[in-house]
Amino acid sequence: MATIPMWKKTMLSALAVVTAACIIVPVVPAAGAHQENSAQAQRAAKLNERDIEGFADAFFNRPDIQALEVPGALFVVVKDGEVLLQKGYGYADLEARKPVDPEQSRFRIASVSKVITATAVMQLVEQGKIDLKQDVQKYMGDVKLKNNTGSPLTMEHLLTHTTGFDIVDPPPGDMITGDLSAITPLKDYIIKTMPTVIHKPGEVYKYDNFASMLQGYIVEQVSGKPFHQYVDDNIFKPLGMKNSQFVLTPGMESSLATGYNERQEPLPTYNTIPTDMPQGSMLTTGSDMAKFMLAHLNEGTLGETRILRKETVKEMQSVQKAIHPKVPTMTYGFEFAMHHKFNDQYVIGKGGSIPGFASWMWLLPEQKVGAFIVYNNNSDLRDRLFEAFMDRYYPAERKPTYTTPAKDQLERFDGIYRDLRVAYLTTRIKAQDGILILEDLMGKHTLQQVEPLLFEDEQGSPVAFQENEDGTIRFLFSKSNPTAWSEKLPVPERFKDVGEDHPYASYIDGLHQLHVVQAGLDGRFSPDAPISRAEFAIWLVNWLGAVPSKSPPAFRDTASRIEAGKITTAFDMGIVTGTGEGLFNPDRPITRQEAAAMASRLAILLGHPPKQAKLTGETDSWAVDAVSNIVGNKFYGPDVLSSSDGSVDYRSKQVMTRKEAAALLYLLGTTSLPLPGSA
Template identity: 30%
Template sequence: MNTRIRNPIFAFLISIMLFIVFSVPAYAADTTNIGKTPSGIPYDRLEQEIDGYVNSHIGKSTPGAAIVVTKGDKVIFSKGYGYANIEKKTAVDPASTVFAYGSINKAFVWTSVMQLVEAGKMELDQDIRAFFPEEFAKKLRYDKSITMLDIMSHTAGYEQHPLSTFVPSAESLTSLEETLSSSQPEQIYEPGKVIAYSNYATALAGLAVEKVSGESFADYEMNHILRPLGMNRSSGHPTLGDHPDLREAEATGYAVKQEGGFEERARYYVPLHPAGAMEGTAEDLARFVMALNDPDSPLFTRPETLRSMLSRSYTPNGEILSNAHGFWEYRAEPHVVGHSGNVKGFSGNFAVVPDERLGIVVLTNMEIEQKLTSGIIDLLVQDKTKAPEIKVPAADLSPSGRLAGYYVQSGGTYTTYHELINYLGLIKVEAKGEHDLTLSVMGLSGDLKQISPNVYKFDKSDDPRFERLAPILYAEISDGQVVRLSKGIATDILPVKGSRSIPALMCYLVLAAIAVIFFMLAPLVILIRWLLRKRKGSPPTLATHRLLTATIVCGTLLTINILYLLINALINENVTVGQMNFGVTLNWVLTILAGTLMVLSFVKGKHQTEFKRIKRTRIGVAVLFSGFTLLLANWHFFHFIP
């Protein structure tokens, strides 16, 4: 039997069918390069646009960077720039160079929580005290429940703990539960009321995952997220104990030198490790990003869980972009969410556009870097040609005069002597015309225009950094008083209290200056007088005078200790709670000793004949020392750090 196809029409039809079968998949595979990014960049020009932007900053804002862009389930751009190590001239490779993810780790905490919620083992609105020992609840100030949603939106109410986020030695690390219980910051805001970015609260969520799952957080993260996604070059273990081979591929972290250039950062560890200890490659993080963009994500069993996680869960105002179950929203269309990270020597950022199934990953080996970590994402998702927002009629806008005054950021420490540091960066708000605002902080100044009642959008500034500081603000007013100015992300801006107003701060400063100058110079004067008396052979001083001298010396030692504590708080990032509390103990000892000596001096003075000058001096020293100690108490210098 002859098997050749003799009918030419039949042969033609077979050829058409084969062409369709084999050519359609190939054509479909190229659809990822069709169309434009949300900012309007054609995908077939992606490399040129990213190269042009990165090359203008690489070597200036950071030694190296890795950038990956994904579309659907494919990587459509992956490239390394600059050096992972300057001295060795090691090039960055997005597939193999390991970066510290920093707070990007928090996105893995929120994903873990949502997995357990989906499994019915957690509820987002349940009181988190159900997961922890009773001792934990005793330290909370408010009876109102802290929920997982509060933690995700950073509205649990915790102040920033003065203890450093980093430690230099792995030997000082303890279990997550021990770390959290030994250094619990104060709860100073009612849950759900104020955005105050909290590494501690995030680590609490990680501990809740441990309690519910029965696994350490690092193990849970590895078993339920990293391995299932094929993130084989990443680890969330605080010492990389489950992936020590990653050490060999780590990029070197850098900071900017004052004289220019970069300086290498020393190795560090993160005790609150769920909040920022993860390390990995850019392409590994891209696998996580693709899973967030996949409607049938391997992270969850039901598609609605992923959709819920990436949808808005909190905002201070409907016009303010804020929080999507721990992910931060971007001002872009369509909806964009993501999370940045910053630790010693490293900065990073990622964003996902679920409607476009677009993902962006940017990792650098430079701390506090924003030119690339923010700039690349803005380049791809922000439409610069979009028309400005339509303003409501001026008659419907709110008067801005009542917002004028001084503000501080909510994310500081306010129950220990570290509170003083917050007032070195006061934010000044002034009314501009009837409806607009001018903000000034740390040498930066910019204008915001009111676009709807109590909502202000960045208008202009001489410094491009200002727009990132305050892109949009919502003024929450209650009973005619300003409750907060909120940009919806990371930290709110709160009006200063009456006891911390500018007139009060000036009075404190004058009193502190007088006390410091007196107690630092008085011992020198006393020494000179003692030498002169000794030279002249004068008789010994009275006991009351010696007691007064001892009181002044105690005041001098107290002043030196206060200055040491403040300098240590500003420059020593490795100071421990024990060292801080030793300083507080010394304050107590010196104050009690000085007070005792002063009382004895007054008692002795009643039974001895003294010059009026000595009596006036004693009274003056007593008044000054009492005022100084009251000032120190007002600023928590006698408060032990928990």
């Protein structure tokens, strides 16, 4: 059996936190926040050096912020060409009690790196070396794109994350390495992981790590320099960003902040894969980021130094992709997130998460204001800070006006929408009495129409739709995942042996519509047939939308199977384990307790808190916690009944049927995740 080194297990655990952090959920206000915000809405505070420091000190001392147990943070604010604040809070290294120093402490800023990469691209556009409308194959040397659409992929598509790639993220566990001496060349990694363009470029938005990586590779090809060297020569050195770099070099560790997991355990120092990673490997300080923001807010200049023309900066700060005119998505390099807290301001930004670190930079170009936060864990501190900042300095009283559309107009929104980036994120829309009901992993929301194709939920967060030429609905955007649009799924032809009145129909039909399960050649599902260990593992991977692993098979007895890559992916993610001696026994029918163990690991990975239940009947000791978790969360169909005392016999040692497996997975995937701060 393949083994995962201990350092990599730690990083995979941290990566699970990052995956969850990518999904922005509503911030639970601190006690008294409503009254404070209402008072602020009457009068904005003046953004100056004295007030912003007082605001920041008070914010980081708030009980709800202290409860996040962030080891150390760095906060920078600039305005009108001046640095108003660059201050450290807490520790860059808890064990050494080393305070955060805004001049010297280097932090990993993760995907905020992408704005620096886009800036490098636009410099070469200015020089006439890159054409935004040209097929990027022209700039890729001997690296060949895979494009099945017949439409060219351009730099504009890379910059706006509208590539249409089938895969936009690295395989699980393939983002960092604990071997600091290992070098993974950018070109080699791109060739190894090259995705395929399956949607017409320009049509579909989904946050795209590969697009930004390809931008950096093209900068490398066009300039004739390694990516990190080009950025150093043309952005960092001209701006005086002397403590910024894309590659961790010997000697940097002493100034690098330590990253921590959710238990405040330090993560070992790591390198990124590829080593020179345009989409996320930048290390920097607060004072350096202040210089970068000032240059972007001052039409491309810092003092006597110019890194971009005025016209280019305006292009980078303008909306280039939007699902709706009032719900922008991307500029060339910047993104729009947390629209509901823009407070009628024009805000562009970029967030980032990598194991042990999170960051967020936002600019208000019309106000000549910019702010940057980075810290060494993966909590939602950045979201709370942005909300507090906007409510203090740019408050707005919202008085929305809603319309009541006709029933037939609302019914066209009915259906299931699947996230184009994170396949397990699904949204269900149902028309009801002049409103829409939206239900996803974050819960149920009521939507009221603001104008055609634009709705708002109870918190004022926009929910926007895009229609096809014939007026049918194609895409949806909501706050449940601002990193991608969701596509409305067609209703497939029913399985011949699962009628509408079948007790498991809703579970089976739901997975069928999501392409998790398919009919056999005879058009049947065979609901009462046993499900094998391999098929159940494959269903889990299909539901996640995870990429089949290209690594050697995790188990000797799966090597010859077509789906070996998916089983290896499930192993790499910690969802499945073997049965001993490097074997998986793929064809053996799975027992209910084995299925519960796999599903329980997945549920915990996604953020469902473990629950307990009172069990009766026989369950092997190794499976008790998993079965208790599945029963406690009620991830089962009508085959499981509770006794009068609340106890449940899960029939753990019996073989699981396909219909029972469908119920387990469907309910796991449609049960709301808890909000921050809830049980």
